[in-house]
Amino acid sequence: MNEVLNAIKNRRTIRRFKPDPVDDDRIRMILEAGRWAPSFSNLQPWKFIIVRDQNLKNELDKASRECVLHLGINEAPVVILVCVDRRIDPLHGIEAGAAAAQNMALAGHSLGLGVGWIGVWGTAAEIAIQKLLQLPDTTRVVSLLPVGHADESPQSSRKSLDDLIQFR
Numbered sequence: 001m002n003e004v005l006n007a008i009k010n011r012r013t014i015r016r017f018k019p020d021p022v023d024d025d026r027i028r029m030i031l032e033a034g035r036w037a038p039s040f041s042n043l044q045p046w047k048f049i050i051v052r053d054q055n056l057k058n059e060l061d062k063a064s065r066e067c068v069l070h071l072g073i074n075e076a077p078v079v080i081l082v083c084v085d086r087r088i089d090p091l092h093g094i095e096a097g098a099a100a101a102q103n104m105a106l107a108g109h110s111l112g113l114g115v116g117w118i119g120v121w122g123t124a125a126e127i128a129i130q131k132l133l134q135l136p137d138t139t140r141v142v143s144l145l146p147v148g149h150a151d152e153s154p155q156s157s158r159k160s161l162d163d164l165i166q167f168r
């Protein structure tokens with residue numbers, strides 16, 4: 001297998017992080033990977049908010065607590081919020097955001113970091129986060145990606161390909 005296919009298979013969602021800091025260069029490379037994601041008509045509706053402030057991470061953790069599994073938000077040295085501007089693309093924001101998030105998760109993994117994924121789009125957590133960060137209601141929050149040095153090595157599994165595909 002080549003490196004991309006290996007990274008796709010070996011990346012895991014990380015929910016436990018060591019306190020060690022993450023350098024700006026690697027965060028920038030992760031954000032660059034997000035920037036190069038595909039989007040409808042190349043509209044690139046993303047905004048990425050990078051949170052290092054511990055108080056704000058604690059607040060984000062609280063805001064997410066009501067309705068999603070929120071492990072890792074206040075533990076990770078960095079949390080990246082993947083947002084989209086619905087004025088730029090009112091229809092495909094969640095897909096563009098998810099594409100950017102997956103690029104970033106793979107980039108983090110390839111750089112030896114762990115990345116979590118908390119989907120908040122359409123939940124009460126999204127509204128709480130919009131309020132916390134005083135985002136305009138045109139800015140939708142797709143997901144939160146805690147980033148740091150993994151303090152766990154989780155296993156995962158997938159349905160068999162035969163259960164997923166049809167040839168017609």
Ligand SMILES: Cc1cc2nc3c(=O)[nH]c(=O)nc-3n(C[C@H](O)[C@H](O)[C@H](O)COP(=O)(O)O)c2cc1C
Pocket residue numbers: 011012013014015068069070071117118119154155156157
């Ligand atoms: C849209 C989306 C939302 C997710 N939300 C959460 C979440 O709120 N909390 C969490 O712990 N993991 C979340 N995850 C991670 C999934 O639980 C994880 O991808 C799945 O269990 C497979 O594990 P793996 O990524 O390690 O292979 C989310 C993943 C996606 C793609």
